[in-house]
Amino acid sequence: MTVDTGNGAARRTGRRRTRTPLLTTLAALLALALCGTGIAARGTGELHIPAPGTTTVLRAAVFAALALHLGELAGARLAGPGRVPRPWALWAALGGAAASAGQIVLLARISDLDLTATYGTRDGGLLLAMANGFALAAGCVALGRPGWAAGPLALVVGAEALRAHPEPYTPELGTALTVVHLTAASLWAGGLLYALRVVRLRGGAREILRRYARLALWPYAALAVTGTCSALRRLPADVVVTSAYGRLLLAKLALVAVASALALTARGRLRRGGDATTPARTELAVLAGVVVVSALLTVVPDPHWVSTRLSIR
DSSP: OOOOOHHHHHHHHHHHHHHHHHHHHHHHHHHHHHHHHHHHTTTTOOOOOSSHHHHHHHHHHHHHHHHHHHHHHHHHHHHOSSOOOOOOHHHHHHHHHHHHHHHHHHHHHHHTOOHHHHHTSHHHHHHHHHHHHHHHHHHHHHTTOGGGGHHHHHHHHHHHHHHHOOOSSSHHHHHHHHHHHHHHHHHHHHHHHHHHHHHHHHTSOOHHHHHHHHHHHHHHHHHHHHHHHHHHHHOOGGGTTTSHHHHHHHHHHHHHHHHHHHHHHHHHHHHTTOOOHHHHHHHHHHHHHHHHHHHHHTTSOOTHHHHHHHHHO
């Protein structure tokens, strides 16, 4: 008996075609994370940051874990009846916990402290809170209560906002802006990923993309407002192009503009009844770049140091 393997061969070819650009994108993102701080700080005269590449990779992993988990929580409500993708929330939470713990170990090595002493520092204590928050979120998923993970994830977002922006000027406002900004960014990127997974599983069901497009308006608006306010507060106008922070912020704005254009293209195709998956997938790849650049922004020095140095001269 002869078995027709044409469909199986076509599926394998499709997987290979999908895997190649995915691996290329991941390699580019890893290279950006490892080398981005050095490229951005070239010629600025800013102080060297210890282990910037490793720190960026770990922080990008935390942001990605938040996006995956929060996006899945929101996407599950948008999916409606029908088949849904296999949950990734448990692995996302465990990955976030590991990345947070990795930052504690790295901080201990850089500071030449033991782990107990590292927990007593401000950054160490906040990273420990993040690791515990992710662990609690993983426990909620493992117990079959995925919705309960929203509480521990809120703890993670709050701790990251406090840790990433230790501002001496109005820190409460800066932390609040970062909480909203990080949550909105996670919902935008993570929700889009989950919607595309549903589309792939159901063979082109476009209704989930329409629902996502309506939901994404609110995170996008929150992202724009909080990002603008944070940039005005943190970046002096005289060092926009002469500080690593300013250069990376310009790169992030450019990537967000590209992602916005792709989102508008996808929405236009949906209104015309066309296929919006191609621009949506490209948008997701660009948003992955935004995640890495956002991680780089938390690693480079405070741009006010460059501004102060210039004013002294």
